[in-house]
Amino acid sequence: MSRFETGGEWVFRSNGVTKSYDGGKTYANRDISIEVHPGEVYGLLGPNGAGKSTLVKQVIGLLKPDSGSIHLGVHDLVADPDAARQLCSYLPQAPMPIESFKLHEAIQLTGEIRGGDRAAIVKRANEMIEAMQIEEWRDTLGAKLSGGVRRLVGFVMVTVVPGRVVILDEPTNDVDPLRRRLLWEQIRLLGEMGASVFLVTHNVMEAEKAVDRLAVIADGELLAEGTPSSLKIADRGCLRLQVMLVPGAPDPPFPPMVRHHSRVGNNLISTINEVDAGDGIAWAQRLMSDGVAEEYALGAITLEDAYIRLTGHVSEENAEMAS
Amino acid sequence: MTTDSIAIGPPAAIRAGSTHWLRSLGAMLRWHLTSMRLVFPVMVVVQMLVAAGFSIGMSLFYVEVSPTTGLYLATGAAIITLILVGLVVTPQVVAGEKEAGTYDFSWSLPIPRSASVVAWVILSAIVSVPSMLVALVVAAWRLDVTYYVSWLVIPAVVLVVVSGTLIGYAIAHAIASPSLTQLVSQVLAFGVLGFTPITYPLENLPEWLQNVHLVLPFYHMGVVVRDSLTLGVVDDVGLAYSIVLGWTLASVLVTGLVIGRRK
Numbered sequence: 001m002s003r004f005e006t007g008g009e010w011v012f013r014s015n016g017v018t019k020s021y022d023g024g025k026t027y028a029n030r031d032i033s034i035e036v037h038p039g040e041v042y043g044l045l046g047p048n049g050a051g052k053s054t055l056v057k058q059v060i061g062l063l064k065p066d067s068g069s070i071h072l073g074v075h076d077l078v079a080d081p082d083a084a085r086q087l088c089s090y091l092p093q094a095p096m097p098i099e100s101f102k103l104h105e106a107i108q109l110t111g112e113i114r115g116g117d118r119a120a121i122v123k124r125a126n127e128m129i130e131a132m133q134i135e136e137w138r139d140t141l142g143a144k145l146s147g148g149v150r151r152l153v154g155f156v157m158v159t160v161v162p163g164r165v166v167i168l169d170e171p172t173n174d175v176d177p178l179r180r181r182l183l184w185e186q187i188r189l190l191g192e193m194g195a196s197v198f199l200v201t202h203n204v205m206e207a208e209k210a211v212d213r214l215a216v217i218a219d220g221e222l223l224a225e226g227t228p229s230s231l232k233i234a235d236r237g238c239l240r241l242q243v244m245l246v247p248g249a250p251d252p253p254f255p256p257m258v259r260h261h262s263r264v265g266n267n268l269i270s271t272i273n274e275v276d277a278g279d280g281i282a283w284a285q286r287l288m289s290d291g292v293a294e295e296y297a298l299g300a301i302t303l304e305d306a307y308i309r310l311t312g313h314v315s316e317e318n319a320e321m322a323s
Numbered sequence: 324m325t326t327d328s329i330a331i332g333p334p335a336a337i338r339a340g341s342t343h344w345l346r347s348l349g350a351m352l353r354w355h356l357t358s359m360r361l362v363f364p365v366m367v368v369v370q371m372l373v374a375a376g377f378s379i380g381m382s383l384f385y386v387e388v389s390p391t392t393g394l395y396l397a398t399g400a401a402i403i404t405l406i407l408v409g410l411v412v413t414p415q416v417v418a419g420e421k422e423a424g425t426y427d428f429s430w431s432l433p434i435p436r437s438a439s440v441v442a443w444v445i446l447s448a449i450v451s452v453p454s455m456l457v458a459l460v461v462a463a464w465r466l467d468v469t470y471y472v473s474w475l476v477i478p479a480v481v482l483v484v485v486s487g488t489l490i491g492y493a494i495a496h497a498i499a500s501p502s503l504t505q506l507v508s509q510v511l512a513f514g515v516l517g518f519t520p521i522t523y524p525l526e527n528l529p530e531w532l533q534n535v536h537l538v539l540p541f542y543h544m545g546v547v548v549r550d551s552l553t554l555g556v557v558d559d560v561g562l563a564y565s566i567v568l569g570w571t572l573a574s575v576l577v578t579g580l581v582i583g584r585r586k
Contacts, residue, residue, distance in 0.1 A: 113434060
């Protein structure tokens, strides 16, 4: 695979993008300004309904901002949706309409629609099918594929001839853990080819490993932006103390050392200073001996703690674990 | 585009021009035909059966028919088939896409919007024209009529397919709710089948409805197609052509506005 020029001419810039519904009563996006460089994997992270999908739909021209601009290099993507569709590839969150396509047909045809050369598509499609380990379903109709394999086929369809911007809305949904890893490798390769990858996700743990930079969005607003490490800076010198409460137990009284905390189900996540580690453990052990908690874990601060601090939400996968 | 040293990768320039347009049209037709390949043959056969059933039904309804009435009924069945496919099937397919959530993906593909529309019109013709032929053949057999086919059959059929499909297309894209789209297309089908003077003369309707039909395209669609298949059955063909042409242009315009619109 060749490397493409990744000069400044393909920088993505959104400036003050605002989008409202119901005649301005509800804001899906409010004043979103971001800049993404070729080769970057850029995460858009936020709870469901935060406005992530609305933002990327404005990039690809499915929706139009109320105000603000979106540029890719010299191209004004709001004014020229035809250019937006050619320059961006888009994997929506919804399932792909490939029931009557054989796996390889769906990829080949989308590649041709995306303007690729027929022989080059065949070559790259085969490479990607092999890399994702989905060869055994090459000639299977989409209707007979599992949700996870269909998701991967969707990914190959939109990236066999990638856009300058590749928008992936929850690409790992339904994908098994092994192939998830393979998918991340392919996403990284897109960056190496010179594409800017927009990764829309509510899965904080995955995002932490996969993205170069990310934006945290909630209620339509950009709350923070930066590398995963830079978002954790505010929590530097802190630890994460996770306590699993006995089902139905009320919140215990929090000692002053707990900087902030949140709870999903019976899962209590709090942030404490490193120097309070001993006291924190003692507090958690006391909760266990009082019969309020079942177990606890003390660990390094993760992106999720920054995410909780910023959005007030516990990420979905943690919510699922807790329930 | 790509160079020799670069096998494949992000686009370097925006594609435009007639080659891009034609390539896109071809690709989109293949996309639709493949995505409908499980239902498309069934759809064509069902439409043919409906057309044949319609012709047979008419022949059963009227015990004795004069040659002129026979021609009227025979061509009426064919014309209704031709109109209904575009008007009803198009909104239903688009509504289905919206319901399944796949509309965003098809609409995000880098195909010129005009090529997407033309692909739909061609698909609509692939279903409706054979159905119309079946209707004509079955009706000729049951009602014992002879057609006089003129070259005008080509522009007449093209105008009816284009305007019928585009009206359906504009409805499908203008209405956000899939169930409302389904409802509107059903009402249209009902109106065209029952209350449009295609299988019976205009004079049989109350005067106010006659006036409505002098403005709506359906009656005139009937006139232009019937004129191209018969001799001396219809008059005022010039007026009918100008009204159908007007509706075709209007439907092209409205479709252009609807597909160019972003919420």
